Amino acid sequence: xxxxxxxxxxxxxxxxxxxxxxxxxxxxxxxxxxxxxxxxxxxxxxxxxxxxxxxxxxxxxxxxxxxxxxxxxxxxxxxxxxxxxxxxxxxxxxxxxxxxxxxxxxxxxxxxxxxxxxxxxxxxxxxxxxxxxxxxxxxxxxxxxxxxxxxxxxxxxxxxxxxxxxxxxxxxxxxxxxxxxxxxxxxxxxxxxxxxxxxxxxxxxxxxxxxxxxxxxxxxxxxxxxxxxxxxxxxxxx
Numbered sequence: 725x726x727x728x729x730x731x732x733x734x735x736x737x738x739x740x741x742x743x744x745x746x747x748x749x750x751x752x753x754x755x756x757x758x759x760x761x762x763x764x765x766x767x768x769x770x771x772x773x774x775x776x777x778x779x780x781x782x783x784x785x786x787x788x789x790x791x792x793x794x795x796x797x798x799x800x801x802x803x804x805x806x807x808x809x810x811x812x813x814x815x816x817x818x819x820x821x822x823x824x825x826x827x828x829x830x831x832x833x834x835x836x837x838x839x840x841x842x843x844x845x846x847x848x849x850x851x852x853x854x855x856x857x858x859x860x861x862x863x864x865x866x867x868x869x870x871x872x873x874x875x876x877x878x879x880x881x882x883x884x885x886x887x888x889x890x891x892x893x894x895x896x897x898x899x900x901x902x903x904x905x906x907x908x909x910x911x912x913x914x915x916x917x918x919x920x921x922x923x924x925x926x927x928x929x930x931x932x933x934x935x936x937x938x939x940x941x942x943x944x945x946x947x948x949x950x951x952x953x954x955x956x957x958x959x960x961x962x
Contacts, residue, residue, distance in 0.1 A: 744853075750767060751768070751773075751792055757935075758802070759830060763855075763858055764825075764851075766794060793936055794826060795885040796935050799884075800948070801827050801830075801883075803931060804949045805830045805834050806834055813834060815879035816836070816840075816879045818840045822842055822865075825863060827882045828856070849867045872895070875903055879908065882912075887912075887917040890918075893920070894919070904952045908953065909953050910952035912925065913950075914950060916947075927950055930948050930949075931948070
């Protein structure tokens with residue numbers, strides 16, 4: 725069930741925080757560099773928002789604003805899905821650790837029957853709600869932790885840029901493998917993060933992604949889309 729992350733106010737450190745208002749105050753609507761068809765609420769200056777969140781707002785419980793940036797893995801995966809709509813068209817999709825909702829929005833624009841956008845950060849939930857509305861698509865947004873759960877209604881799982889911490893990466897990939905074994909197609913966008921088990925994946929596409937230099941130390945990040953499991957069959961009747 726979705727929490728108040730996409731609806732409005734939330735408790736943080738004992739104080740009420742208006743999440744949509746915070747997002748509007750610290751971001752602006754910008755086209756995503758590799759996916760200009762999609763516009764998101766993004767931070768203009770990465771270091772300022774990151775510093776404010778960590779130093780000034782830590783006392784009220786705000787996590788780092790991962791939702792405020794178009795990360796390289798998400799951009800590549802969104803581009804891949806939009807250019808190959810047959811991968812998701814008519815299918816039920818999960819965008820795991822969705823952040824801004826970029827990949828989820830791309831899947832809906834590519835014709836997915838439904839998209840479940842999941843992120844445990846309530847601010848990400850609010851950002852996804854704002855971004856999906858701005859792009860004219862509807863998402864089912866959840867801020868529950870889905871890790872380890874069976875997902876029998878999901879045909880395709882999408883994940884952009886999540887393999888940067890251990891042991892979380894180990895646990896996430898083991899879950900992905902279990903879902904792939906159950907028939908779910910898993911697609912991952914990743915700019916060569918340290919904990920991506922590439923030896924267990926097949927490389928599908930490569931991109932050079934414009935990114936925020938303050939976060940990545942590069943203005944262009946070489947990024948790949950990887951597959952786990954077999955490509956999805958065509959939907960019945962198509």
